[in-house]
Amino acid sequence: MDFDDTWYPATHPSGAVLPAVLALAEVLPQQSKPSGMDLLLAFNVGIEVQGRLMRFSREASNIPKRFHPPAVVGTMGSAAATSKLLHMGSAQYREVLAIAASYSGAPMANAATQTKPLHIGNAARRGLEASYLALLGLEGNKNILDMKSGFGAFYTDYTPDMLLGLDSYRWVLEDQDVAIKRFPAHLGMHWVADAATALRMKLLEENLPVVKIKKVVLKVPDARYVKRPFPASEHEARHSFQFNTCTALVDGSISEESFSDLNLHRQEIRDLLEKVLIENPHDNHSNFDTMYCEVGVEMHTGETITERCNTFYGHWREPLSQYDLLKKFKANASTVLSMEAVQGIIDTVANLEKVTDCAVLSSYLQVKEKTN
Amino acid sequence: MDFDDTWYPATHPSGAVLPAVLALAEVLPQQSKPSGMDLLLAFNVGIEVQGRLMRFSREASNIPKRFHPPAVVGTMGSAAATSKLLHMGSAQYREVLAIAASYSGAPMANAATQTKPLHIGNAARRGLEASYLALLGLEGNKNILDMKSGFGAFYTDYTPDMLLGLDSYRWVLEDQDVAIKRFPAHLGMHWVADAATALRMKLLEENLPVVKIKKVVLKVPDARYVKRPFPASEHEARHSFQFNTCTALVDGSISEESFSDLNLHRQEIRDLLEKVLIENPHDNHSNFDTMYCEVGVEMHTGETITERCNTFYGHWREPLSQYDLLKKFKANASTVLSMEAVQGIIDTVANLEKVTDCAVLSSYLQVKEKTN
Numbered sequence: 001m002d003f004d005d006t007w008y009p010a011t012h013p014s015g016a017v018l019p020a021v022l023a024l025a026e027v028l029p030q031q032s033k034p035s036g037m038d039l040l041l042a043f044n045v046g047i048e049v050q051g052r053l054m055r056f057s058r059e060a061s062n063i064p065k066r067f068h069p070p071a072v073v074g075t076m077g078s079a080a081a082t083s084k085l086l087h088m089g090s091a092q093y094r095e096v097l098a099i100a101a102s103y104s105g106a107p108m109a110n111a112a113t114q115t116k117p118l119h120i121g122n123a124a125r126r127g128l129e130a131s132y133l134a135l136l137g138l139e140g141n142k143n144i145l146d147m148k149s150g151f152g153a154f155y156t157d158y159t160p161d162m163l164l165g166l167d168s169y170r171w172v173l174e175d176q177d178v179a180i181k182r183f184p185a186h187l188g189m190h191w192v193a194d195a196a197t198a199l200r201m202k203l204l205e206e207n208l209p210v211v212k213i214k215k216v217v218l219k220v221p222d223a224r225y226v227k228r229p230f231p232a233s234e235h236e237a238r239h240s241f242q243f244n245t246c247t248a249l250v251d252g253s254i255s256e257e258s259f260s261d262l263n264l265h266r267q268e269i270r271d272l273l274e275k276v277l278i279e280n281p282h283d284n285h286s287n288f289d290t291m292y293c294e295v296g297v298e299m300h301t302g303e304t305i306t307e308r309c310n311t312f313y314g315h316w317r318e319p320l321s322q323y324d325l326l327k328k329f330k331a332n333a334s335t336v337l338s339m340e341a342v343q344g345i346i347d348t349v350a351n352l353e354k355v356t357d358c359a360v361l362s363s364y365l366q367v368k369e370k371t372n
Numbered sequence: 373m374d375f376d377d378t379w380y381p382a383t384h385p386s387g388a389v390l391p392a393v394l395a396l397a398e399v400l401p402q403q404s405k406p407s408g409m410d411l412l413l414a415f416n417v418g419i420e421v422q423g424r425l426m427r428f429s430r431e432a433s434n435i436p437k438r439f440h441p442p443a444v445v446g447t448m449g450s451a452a453a454t455s456k457l458l459h460m461g462s463a464q465y466r467e468v469l470a471i472a473a474s475y476s477g478a479p480m481a482n483a484a485t486q487t488k489p490l491h492i493g494n495a496a497r498r499g500l501e502a503s504y505l506a507l508l509g510l511e512g513n514k515n516i517l518d519m520k521s522g523f524g525a526f527y528t529d530y531t532p533d534m535l536l537g538l539d540s541y542r543w544v545l546e547d548q549d550v551a552i553k554r555f556p557a558h559l560g561m562h563w564v565a566d567a568a569t570a571l572r573m574k575l576l577e578e579n580l581p582v583v584k585i586k587k588v589v590l591k592v593p594d595a596r597y598v599k600r601p602f603p604a605s606e607h608e609a610r611h612s613f614q615f616n617t618c619t620a621l622v623d624g625s626i627s628e629e630s631f632s633d634l635n636l637h638r639q640e641i642r643d644l645l646e647k648v649l650i651e652n653p654h655d656n657h658s659n660f661d662t663m664y665c666e667v668g669v670e671m672h673t674g675e676t677i678t679e680r681c682n683t684f685y686g687h688w689r690e691p692l693s694q695y696d697l698l699k700k701f702k703a704n705a706s707t708v709l710s711m712e713a714v715q716g717i718i719d720t721v722a723n724l725e726k727v728t729d730c731a732v733l734s735s736y737l738q739v740k741e742k743t744n
Contacts, residue, residue, distance in 0.1 A: 065520070065521055066520070066521055066524075066525035067525055071474070098482060098485070098487065099482075099487055099490070101478070101479050101481075101482065102443070102478035102479065102482045102487050102490060102491060102494075103478070103494075104477075104478075104479075105476075105477045105478075105525075106473070106474035106475070106476075106477075107473050107474065107476075107513075107516065107519075107521060107522050107523065107524075107525040107526075108521040108522075108525065109473075109513040109515070109516050109519045109521040109522035109525075110470060110471075110473065110474045110512045110513050110516065110522075112513075113470070113511055113512045113513050114510050114511045114512070115470065115471050115474050115510060115511070115512040115513070118471070118474060118505070118510070119474060122474075122475075133490070138486050138487060138490070139485055139486045139487070140482045140485045140486070140487040141479075141481040141482050141484075141485050141487070143481070144479065144481050144482065147479075147481045148437070148438070149437055149438055149479060149480040149481040149597075150479050150480075150481035150482075151479065152438075152479075153438035153439055153477075153479040153480065153481075154479075225521070
């Protein structure tokens with residue numbers, strides 16, 4: 001999930017919803033198989049619910065200190081999407097969300113460990129489970145979304161609002177698009193990657209070798225969770241401002257490979273990590289909308305160079321090109337699917353509105369022996 | 373679970389642990405089937421971990437406002453017990469608890485709904501799942517128990533302590549026994565039940581009929597969660613000071629039947645509910661160790677009678693007799709098991725230390741057609 005889309009306020013919205021609606025579509029009986037439009041609507045409801053819930057807390061706007069957002073709003077999103085696909089009415093829908101709240105939440109401290117991807121996997125399955133339990137008649141607290149001892153338990157400043165009627169309703173996604181990562185690491189790493197890569201270009205232009213760096217100064221938001229001077233594991237490295245800066249300075253780019261054990265423990269990376277200082281400017285908040293990153297180096301020979309990134313490539317203000325988006329999808333999907341299946345998914349998704357039975361998507365998703 | 377044992381600080385300790393260790397014992401291969409002693413040790417470890425964790429927060433000493441304790445410490449207890457039964461070493465045990473933390477927690481607002489029993493069922497299965505995931509090699513945050521963003525996410529005042537070494541270690545259960553409920557309702561209801569039952573005796577002695585009551589004044593702790601003037605469902609009635617007081621005044625006792633739809637909506641109960649006033653004395657805290665209940669009635673004819681309960685029958689300071697404990701077990705268990713199985717379980721548990729293969733317990737637990 002370190003490669004998942006990322007939203008603002010921070011969560012990974014699709015990962016909790018897409019597997020749940022696809023799994024449900026697969027098991028629904030033939031006469032009620034959802035169309036591509038049904039799937040799209042359910043998926044978007046699942047995304048929307050997450051965006052709305054995060055707007056009920058200011059705490060959710062920053063990198064949270066207690067609960068990992070995909071485990072909180074993700075479960076609710078999966079519940080909302082699957083109950084939509086099951087054509088539930090509003091009374092039953094209320095029970096679904098109440099039950100799903102009892103399946104929500106996981107501590108932030110597990111977010112830079114192998115347990116992190118489990119959070120979003122569990123969110124997907126638990127939301128679906130909540131829908132089925134409501135279908136069986138289970139009831140929860142009907143006011144769960146309005147109570148501090150309900151969904152508010154996950155935030156210190158939860159203040160739910162009435163929503164507008166559907167006639168004047170505007171979807172969150174219309175105003176706030178998602179960011180797409182270029183490499184599998186915490187989103188914040190993309191700011192330091194772009195700044196450090198630009199800085200490395202300047203070093204090359206001026207014939208200044210990386211080994212001659214005396215000091216690296218990083219100006220980043222104060223987020224303990226991604227401040228790790230000497231990451232010991234792949235998962236810690238994916239959540240380290242310092243490691244991502246040093247890798248971009250040494251290699252000129254960051255990829256999945258950068259987090260392999262071999263690359264993690266390279267002497268030149270370790271040497272450079274020793275030279276990194278972190279500063280937290282007061283105007284730089286832990287917030288994916290406004291944060292920035294400045295990387296400055298001082299050379300043993302006296303030169304200083306600084307580069308700043310306000311908006312990385314892939315951020316919602318500077319979206320990936322369709323070409324780069326498909327390139328990412330193909331690279332990831334082809335590790336588990338045949339090239340025919342990868343292309344089939346791309347073609348199906350491009351025409352999803354016109355697909356009459358979305359089970360075709362599941363058929364491509366069967367993990368097979370690669371044929372090429 | 374409204375009939376489960378209750379501890380102080382408040383949780384239902386056995387319900388999350390016993391099903392998990394029994395299920396695990398059942399699937400372990402023949403050559404490593406646990407003995408009765410193994411089962412007892414694992415069970416007690418599961419209880420102990422819950423007691424220890426609740427001592428790391430003062431918030432846990434009162435009826436909590438945000439998270440339902442069995443969903444928080446129960447999951448950890450199930451994880452601890454099952455990993456003990458799987459003979460894990462301390463390094464792996466650390467991972468189990470870290471993973472289990474990501475499976476913990478459910479909002480308090482669902483605690484008086486049908487979703488409440490799901491909390492403890494989920495705690496049992498999730499703790500077991502965490503053990504298996506650690507067995508497969510999954511890792512979480514090794515410091516999860518020491519962090520505010522770890523297990524501390526569930527409390528506002530979490531302050532973990534180092535524990536003493538095993539040589540001088542004293543188990544929580546040695547100092548703090550559990551309460552056993554006499555009827556299936558929130559533990560707090562047992563105080564009002566005993567006070568109101570004693571009061572009804574006095575009314576009878578003095579020939580004062582319940583219908584002539586003008587006013588009922590209840591002095592109980594200020595716990596919104598169990599203040600429900602007109603409960604609409606069985607689950608709400610099990611969590612209503614008012615309803616339990618009125619039932620004990622009208623019927624002289626409370627049993628499972630008291631919460632049936634028929635009894636819930638009786639006119640005489642509804643009439644009496646209209647007359648109940650609640651007061652929250654400052655010295656009466658939401659705390660199962662120190663709380664008390666005083667029921668006072670004023671008659672239309674002018675008389676006033678008051679009864680107070682400091683310790684109900686079944687509380688750890690006034691435990692059920694072995695006879696009453698077995699009576700409760702037989703009454704509950706015989707609704708799903710044959711009398712032979714019920715007696716078999718009683719005999720096995722009485723000699724659990726000497727049982728070589730505790731699978732015998734599971735064999736009794738198969739739900740069968742009743743033979744008598």
